[in-house]
Amino acid sequence: MSSPAPTPEETVPFPLSGGETLLAAGRRQSRGAAAVVRLGAGSRRLVLLEGRETLRLFGAVGDLALCAGALGRWCRGEAARLLPPHVRELALAHGFLPPRVSVRDQRSRWGSCSRPSAAVTAAQPGHIHLNWRALLLERPLLDHLCRHELCHLRRMDHSAAYRAELARLSPDWAMLERGLSRAWRELPWWALPPDSPGA
Structure with missing residues (x-):
């Protein structure tokens, strides 16, 4: 089992879509990334940005339940x-x-x-x-x-x-x-x- 923290980076394989995606937590980057999942509110707000080969969590990245929820929601859509x-x-x-x-x-x-x-x-x-x-x-x-x-x-x-x-x-x-x-x-x-x- 991977360690429960989205920092600094981990690689997630998605074999059916033909590759890997870098999962990272950090600063929001608007260039080439789209916000695909938003969860929570206020200080417990988390945004998942999807780039070409990157998923970047921004906001309450220390809230593992929110992180898991955002990643799970994105993955369900892809599935x-x-x-x-x-x-x-x-x-x-x-x-x-x-x-x-x-x-x-x-x-x-x-x-x-x-x-x-x-x-x-x-x-x-x-x-x-x-x-x-x-x-x-x-x-x-x-x-x-x-x-x-x-x-x-x-x-x-x-x-x-x-x-x-x-x-x-x-x-x-x-x-x-x-x-x-x-x-x-x-x-x-x-x-x-x-x-x-x-x-």
Whole structure:
């Protein structure tokens, strides 16, 4: 787990968007940066500025709850923009009907899946819910997570038949499942769910 302080700087990887973002706390810089999140009021005011490859926190940077809230809000927006098309692209590549995809703030899981009670149809292929924190996953782990949930569109259990389907799409599934568990334990301080140890 990263140390809980946004100073002086830390690098946050965002593999799906193709790079890293420098997270820094400091003076407000207007050139090339846009205020994308504002939280609090008065002396407890925090502004998150987004530059080309930088997120800069300005204001009450010592208030870790405000910092976590601002970073989480920005990341949820990015996740809502980037994760649904990624899932749909993988669905088509593996012969699944493109599902509905939503991004949530799940407290203890990377994702979940639901489907209509009747058989899966072209009109209602199912619904995948991904945790916004999945945006922080390395690509192999993110792709495996998506495949894991796509397989649930066909089998809503973890039976041997489900695992066989998953192994077909994600041959290293057991290792990748362990990687997802490890990644959850190693979330940055600002991405920890509020009720997690260390949050």
